[in-house]
Amino acid sequence: MVITKNYIAKGEGADRFEKIPVQIYETADEAVKAVAREIADLVRTKAASSEKCVLGLATGVSPIKLYQELVRMHREEGLSFRNVVTFNLDEYLPMPKESEQSYHYFMHHHLFDHIDIDPKNIHIPDGTLQTEEEIEKFCEDYEKAIDAEGGIDLQVLGIGRTGHIGFNEPGSFITSTTRKVYLNDLTIKDAIKDFGSRNLVPTKAITMGVGTIMKARRVVLLAWGEKKAPIIKATVEGRVSDTVPATFLQMHSDVQFVIDESAAGELTRADYPWLVSKVDWDKKLIRKAVLRLCQKLKKPILKVEDKDYQENGLSDLIELFGSANKVNIEVFNDMQHTISGWPGGKPNADDSTRPERANPYPKRVLIFSPHPDDDVISMGGTEARLVEQGHEVHVAYQTSGNIAVFDDYLYQMMDVADMFSRNLGMENESFKSLKDKIHNRKPEENESPELLPYKAALRSAEALSACRFMGIPKERVHFLNMPFYETGSVKKKPLGDGDIDIIVKLLREIRPHQIYAAGDLADPHGTHAVCLEAIMQAFDVVSGDEWFRDCYTWLYRGAWLEWEMEKVDMAVPVSPSELTIKREAIYRHGSQNNGPAYPGDDPREFWQRAEDRNRNTADLYNKIGMAEYEAMEVFVRYKHEK
Template sequence: MVITKNYIAKGEGANRFEKIPVQIYETADEAVKAVAREIVDLVQMKAASSEKCVLGLATGVSPIKLYQELVRMHREEGVSFRNVVTFNLDEYLPMPKESEQSYHYFMHHHLFDHIDIDPKNIHIPDGTLKGDEIDKFCRNYEKEIEAAGGIDLQILGIGRTGHIGFNEPGSFITSQTRKVFLNDLTIKDAIKDFGSRDLVPTKAITMGVGTIMQARRVILMAWGEKKAPIIKATVEGRVSDSVPATFLQMHSNVQFVIDESAASELTRADYPWLVSKVDWDDKLIRKAVIRLCQKLKKPILKVEDKDYQDNGLSDLIEKFGSANKVNIAVFNDMQHTISGWPGGKPNSDDSTRPERANPYPKRVLIFSPHPDDDVISMGGTEARLVEQGHEVHAVYQTSGNIAVFDDYLYEMMDIADLFSLNMGHPDEGYKQVKEAIWKQKSEGGNSREILKYKTALREAEALAACRFMGIPSERVHFLNLPFYETGSVKKNPLGKEDIDIIVNLLREVKPHQIYAAGDLADPHGTHSVCLDAIMQAFDVVCEDDWFKDCYVWLYRGAWLEWEVEKVDMAVPVSPSELSIKRQAIYRHGSQNNGPAYPGDDPREFWQRAEDRNRNTADLYNKLGMAEYEAMEVFVRYKHRK
């Protein structure tokens, strides 16, 4: 899903910093179709010669869409996989085959159970082995690959440590299939699949780097901005065992297939003017000047002609006539993003403001994937919209119930239990909840009964935060989208019911303004699905009269902030508003003092939010703008069906 398009240099010389061939697609959906077509062409070419086609396969998020496309091609185009032999890269250790987290389950669930491959041709490392059995299995795995004639095409993903398979930093280029210990960052990334760090295995069996390098062709796929830093390090960095994927620079037939988000830190995307002639637009000019200011540690209005000339930006001097003219244009552009009136300032000239003055007051829908993302990401703006008289609706798309620790719910039941006893009215209901928690602890998982109480707890917290900010309960909407309500970290695909719920709310409220989470870095993946649900709802309502006059603003979540060059509206947050935001976050007690899904950052959500907002204000200040305590920033989304 592309929310903000990056300018990516093309043509001769655009890839001059890259040491591996890279094909960039706008979206992962487009990319996997190209990879799937290459796989199918190879399979069919081999079949025409009565040969087996040997594929090396990967697991993880990156290849899921690829497997879905292969299944579609089998069902709709009659593609056969009877001549295919597969070898999977890796498996957790220990790991029962029937576990939902096992790669044996993953491969059958996403691919093998839906195509006509011969089960005898499927090879997946065995996570149930112990002791000497593991070494023997690994030696035999290598022999089986050799006996099959070697791997014709190896599909890879890439971890944020630069691992391919589970070849973590320190792996040798000659390494073969073996038992390995997982890197701490790899374990953190796996928490979203297991639900708790304690449940993530620390060991695995993996095909070695040397085994991968022997494949006749290698395709590595990567999607999303979280993969951008490691893609840059792999493609443009030096070969090193500290980033095992860099060994692929030495492969004679390798291709990286990535989307624009994963490509965003490559030089041709990050500094396109350094590699080719570019078509300058306002956002690219802004980006180039901001990068120059940050490099030189100068505000915009102090950059000189020589600064542009010495840093590959002579084009801008030629385009504008002088550094001063470039500076003034970009300074004004940045200045016009700042607005203390996120809903638009009534009875004013709005020609240079990000939001229109009329109508006033506006009906505003603030979508929040979980019951706290709104206050974490835009609590100051939310409070200001209320203060300035707009009809603000808070919309919580999922219950967020799996992110509540059992112990926290038990503590809340203790409080209620003690209160009822002190009032002389003991309530058996509290005792039943506590007994259910103890039973769940012994049996594992999340029972529907406990999830019901966790949902109620998170709704109560959201209502408390909204009440604190002045949003009445009748304007608080709990959608509880069905895709989320599985009771586990694995969610169902989006369905028509999910979209219909959002469509019905949109048509009921007919908002003039919509805010939604555009943060696709959420480690649990819910933000991405929730945004997709909103976009699909937009496809339904886009011809409605009210929608044609509706502005859509995207905020980021607890993990990343918009780059300043992409910002369309920056809302200053005063010290008192920052305090309101913090107090609203505090109302979400179940997510404080160590939330269930914190990502890589050990700070509390309120700390991340305040630091991020202050950093944004500091960036604006260093560029020469007014000094503010903090800033919340937004990108405007314009729907195109």
């Protein structure tokens, strides 16, 4: 899913800073088709010569789409895996094979159960081993089994944010073989989304070694999304070091990185394309270049001089505009025009340089929120201003968020209800069995289906409270409860027609002039990406509707990242009093305060993340010479193309 396209330099010399061959595709869907074709060709070539094809396979998010494409090729194109032998990279330790978090389950669920591979040809590290002797013997035998098959023909890899390949964490040697390892703290934090709680994530694993991987005849590494961009840059452009084990791949004779544009975002050819090749300067690229220059020099836009451009590889802009002053004025005005205190459009005003239209006024506004608190966390100040300025604001909560409620918090709310009943002279025994379930539940057990409706109701009540505080009436609050989410566990179902239909129905019911949606694909739980994909697919359905042709869509980001300034189309100043309103609205979501269920690797409360982010954005605008504001919420306009 491409929300904002990056300008990526192409042609001779564009990859001059890269020490590993990198193939960049617009989307992961396009990328996996190319890799699947390579694997299919290898399998068929080997089969034609009556040879086995030995594949090294990875788990995690990155290869899922690849396995889906291989399954499709098996079903629709007759690709056979009868001659394929597989060796998986790793497995958690300890880990029962039947557990949904096990890589044994993962591989069968996503690939092996859907193709004609001989079960005897499947090799996955055994996470059920207990003694050191058993583990050491298994690891030795695993290496011997790979050698007995003639070595790995093609090894598929993902990459972790620590730079691990397999579970070879920082400090792994290039000569390391299959062994037991201890997981890095960041790797454990990244796994919380799969296990639901940090204390449930295993701290050990069995993994192929770096040396084992390096012996593969060909290596293909997959990476998708902006969260992978920093480690891709470090791996591809950095020096070889055991602090980033993936950099050892620079020494492999036949390696290819296959990544999408988001994962390529910090490579020099994407981040500073003017340093590696001639570029076609458009408005956003000019803005990016000048803002980067301002940040480097710590100068506001209007103080950048000719020599600054010339000494930083930007002489093209002087040639294009004639002088630094003319470049500066162009970008200064461009950035100033993104700032608007009227997110719904200012009525009876010249809107030629404003991000939103003056008319119609008031507008019907629909804010999509993946979880029941993302709206106030991400755009609470703008939401309050839209209400204050008289627009008809609707909020649609796409999922119930029920699994993000601690049992203890629900227990506390039941105690409140019990005490309230007793104060009214009524006895309430209805919660007793539910409290018993909470009291007797073991940490590793799944959510009780009986508790989930209460947790969903709790989050809905919190969302209603926040909306009421913001001035949004109950009839304009919509709880969509999209089916993909309602599994009762951290693992979700694939997006389905039922999810899309719910959104299409709401869109056609409200017929909004403005839509706000979460464009934050860095959400560690993946829910934001699925919710946005559902909206995009709904847009495909309604794209022919007359109301949709005059509807603007604005994307905000969640609690983890903010839009880069060069991408911003609308920046809404948030005053100190509006920041207080936003904080108070976030407080209404009590179940998510004082330690949200899935905090990722950021220990701050949601209101702290939001305020720090909004103040930082205002500070960035101030440093480039804009007016000084308390805080800012920023948005990117999305233009739908079916």
